[in-house]
Amino acid sequence: MESVGTGLAAIDWNDRRADVSLSRPEKRNAMTVDLMRDLTEAFERVDANEDVWAVTLLGEGPVFSAGMDLEMMRDRVDPDAGIDRDVFPYLLETIEDLRQPVVAGIKRAAPAGAFELTLPCDFRIIGEDAKYGLLEVALGTFPHGGGTQRLPRLVGLSNAKEIVLTGEFVDPEDAAEMGLVHEIHPDEDVDERTKAFADRLTENAPLGLEYAKRSLNAALETPLEQGLALERSLGHDLDDTRDYREGFEARLEDREPEFRRE
Template sequence: MESIGTGLAAIDWNDRRADVYLSRPEKRNAMTVDLMRDLTEAFERIDTDDEVWAVTLLGEGPVFSAGMDLSMMRDRVEPDSEIDRDTFPALLETIESTRQPVVAGIKRAAPAGAFELTLPCDFRILGRDAKYGLLEVALGTFPHGGGTQRLPRLVGLSKAKEIVLTGEFVDPKEAKRMGLVHELCDDEAVDERAKAFADRLCENAPLGLENGKRALNAAFEMPLEQGLQFERTLGRELDDTDDYREGFEARLEEREPQFRRE
C-alpha cells in the first residue's frame, strides 16, 4: 500500500484495479482538509494511469468514514477561519471526472459528508448495517457539498427531498430499492465485494468503459440531441481500435477477449 501526500490516503495497486483508502482508521476515517487533499491527489494520479481500468474507494479499518472531522467543522464556523471551503467540492469533482469507473465500498458508517463522498462514485456497495444518510439539517445547515444536486439525479427529486430534509439515515434495503446503491452485503464483506465488482468491470474493454462513462455522465448535462451526437462521437473514437476488433473476434471464436487498451 502506497501512502499519498500527508499519509491520510493510500493506494493499493492490484493489477488493473486500484484501491483508494481513506487512511485514518484511528479517527474512523473522519475527513480533514489534508485527507481530502490526499484523496484528490490519489484520484488525479489514477486518472492518468493507463494500467488502471477500475477503482475502488474504501475506508481503512472497520468503518468507511464518520464524515467530516468535528473539530475541523467547529473551527470552520469561526469568522476568521482559514479553512479552504473549496477542498471538498474539488475532491468530489475529481472523483466524478476520473475516467475509470469508481466503486465505493460503504461499511458501518457514512453520514453527512461521507455520504456525499460516495455520490460521485459510479457504483456503491453498502453494508446491511451501515448508517448512511445526510444529517446536516439537524446540525443547522444542509448538505452543500453536492448532495442536493447529485442525489436527485440518482434517486429522483422526491426521494432526494426526503433524504435531505428529514435528516434521517436511509434504510439500506430502501437504498437498494431506490437505486442509490447497487448491492447490499454484510458489512464485513463490503471491501471484498467492492473489489470483486471492480474486477468484473476490468474484464471489459477499458476504452469502452471510459467512453461509456463519459457518455453517461453527459446525459444530464446536455439536451438530448446534443447528447446523442456526443455519444456517436465517442463511439466513433473506438471504431479503429484493436480492442474493438478483439472483442468481436473473441465473441465469434467463443473465447475470452484479451483487451490491451489499444
C-alpha cells in the same frame, strides 16, 4: 499499500484495479482538509495510470468514514482558521470526472459528508447495518457538498427531499430500492465485495468503459440532440481501435478477449 501526500489516503495497486482508501482509522476516517487533499491526489494519480481500468473507494479499518471532522467543521467559519472551503467540492469533481468507473464500499457508517463523498462514484456497495444518510439539517446547515444536486439525479426529487429534509439514516434496503446502492452485504464483507465488483468491470474493454462513462455522465447534463451527437462521436472513435477489433474477433472465435487499451 502506498501512502499519498500526508499519509491520510493510500493507493493499493492491484493489476487492473486500484483501491483508494481513507487512512485515518483511529478517527473513524473522519475527513480533514489534509485527508481530502490526499484523496484528491490519489484519484489524480489513478486517473493518470492507463493500466488501471476500475477503482474502489474504501475506508481503512472497520468504518468507511464518520463524515467530516467535527472540530474542522466548527472552525471553518473562523476566518483565522484558514479552512479551504473548495477542497471538498474539488475532490468530488475529481472523482466524478475520473475516466475509470469508481465503486464505493460503504461499511458501518457514512453520514453527512461521507454520504456526499459516495455520490459521484459510479456504484455503491453497502453494509446491511451501515448508517448512511444526510444529517446536516439537524446540525444547523444543509448538505451543500453536492448532496442537493447529485442526489436527486440518482434517486429522484421526492426521494432526495425525504433523505435531506428528514435528516434520518436511509435503510440499506430502501437505498437499494430507489437505486442509490447496487448491492447489500454484511458489513465485514463490504470491502471484498466492492473489490470483486470492480474486478468484474475490469473484464471489459477499458476504452469501452471510459467512453461509456463519459457518454452516460453527459446524459443528464446535455440536451438529447447534443448527447446523441457525443455518443456517436465517441462510438466512431472506438471503431478505429485495436480493442474494438479484438472484442469482435474473440467473440467470433469463442475465446476470451485480450484488451490492451489501444
